[in-house]
Amino acid sequence: MAATEETLAPARRASQRLAASNPAQNQRIRDPLRPWRYAGLALPVLFLAVIEVLVRASVLPAHLVPAPSAIAQTLWDLGGLRLARHVGASVARVCAGFALGSALALLIGAAMGLSRRADALLDPAFQALRAIPSLAWVPILLLWMGIDEAPKITLIAIGAFFPVQLGVVAGIHGVDRKLIEFGEVNRLTQRALFTRILLPASMPQIFTGLRTGLSLAWMFMVAAELIAATRGLGYLLSDGRETGRPDVVFGAILLLALLGKLSDGAFKAIETRVLSWRDARVGTGDGQ
Template sequence: MAATEQTLALKTRDSHARSPGERTLRKRPRDAVRLWRYAGYALPVVFLAVIEALVRASVLPMHLVPAPSTIAQTLWDLGGTRVARHIGASVARVYAGFALGSALALLIGAAMGLSRRVDALLDPAFQALRAIPSLAWVPILLLWMGIDEAPKITLIAIGAFFPVQLSVVAGIHGVDRKLIEFGELNRLTPRAMFTRILLPASMPQIFTGLRTGLSLAWMFMVAAELIAATRGLGYLLSDGRETGRPDLVFGAILLLALLGKLSDGTFKLIETRVLSWRDARHVSGDAP
């Protein structure tokens, strides 16, 4: 009991011994990062304001680069209900395709990461399929699945599959050998080795692949909605191109950018909470 009281007294004395300047220096790096983060959020707003000014001053042609206020007015004229329908259709397709593609990628990637034979069997085919552009899949999926929702979701799943599969394989192959030897010394079963060592150690890499797959899912969604779609942000892009309305095209692009940022930010928050156990380096202050 006396030792505990003595320890508490030493901690209290040390905290009082610190000068206000030292406490201020501890806070400055975090405050500096916060200022840079606020500047990062303000940068797109400043960019849009500059575009608005250049268009109003006739430096940029309005028929090629519409003013942000014109884009906002176009989206307003479409109506909240109509815009919400397009956004809802695209979001549903993206998350359905992403869930399907990432689930398959996690299973197949884990099998390839754990088995050299499976990796040697599937890797050449996946390398070839990964090089096929998204639009090249469109006629094939139309022939196989028709023009309903199935080909759209399948195309998005293809886009999400490969980065997640690559990250799972790379994450498992990149686990420190010392950790594996530690598990072998403790005579862990293959299942325990996977759940206690391989999976936790590869989770940071897997989350990176999941975030990349989600970004590609949004990109493939635009190609997917070229398949006889009557609703969605990809349809708005196509409609704006065919009718010669750059304001509609840029409006759809801005909505895609906003939705992509929101989805990635949400996934990043999930990653931070799931991987809170990591002893990782955080950049602070003016450090490079």
């Protein structure tokens, strides 16, 4: 063993000197997908540029598909303060609804994942409720809670609840039985078994459910604001439709896409940091 370490030591030191002498090349080796990431960021800009050219060339009708420059001008004319109020109202509703729905889903999902009886009792009802469209909840919530913020936040919480709950249950059920048997052999308590084995092993599925729930929270937010709101991006969509302003409609859609991407990117960064211990598969080569 000592002889092997002595043999490999010069090669290891040479590799470290090479990496230190050429940090740019070392960075490219560590992140071979960097050019593709830049291309991924440039692709939406290229798409908008193509739409701009097609509209200016009268290939696409401007009264149906406004030019991106016209959309930008419309958003500018709305004013920063007014636009910030609409964006702030939608973001606040999504944050409140997502926090409420995901917290409840984590608790109930953990109970269903750990208890077969709870899973058998609650799963049929949740499967039926999950199939109800978002707009079907609106009249019920308006009838029960009025037209204030409560029905909007509740609707968003409903949208976030089901994918998170499903991710928690699937994550716990998908834990390798050998890991559980290993914990039992080492006489771990039920609490230690959950915190040391079940929870870490199910975290990838849980984060997938959380990210899916976040995206659905944005969708349900639009449904809530389309019905009963005087402020928010969903209200902008409805107002643009009623006044025949496709530039306002597309502007609200672009803002929703941007906010959804930013929130998902932030959540993905948290996921990468929390799950840095994973020995995940990383694709290499042109076909990956």
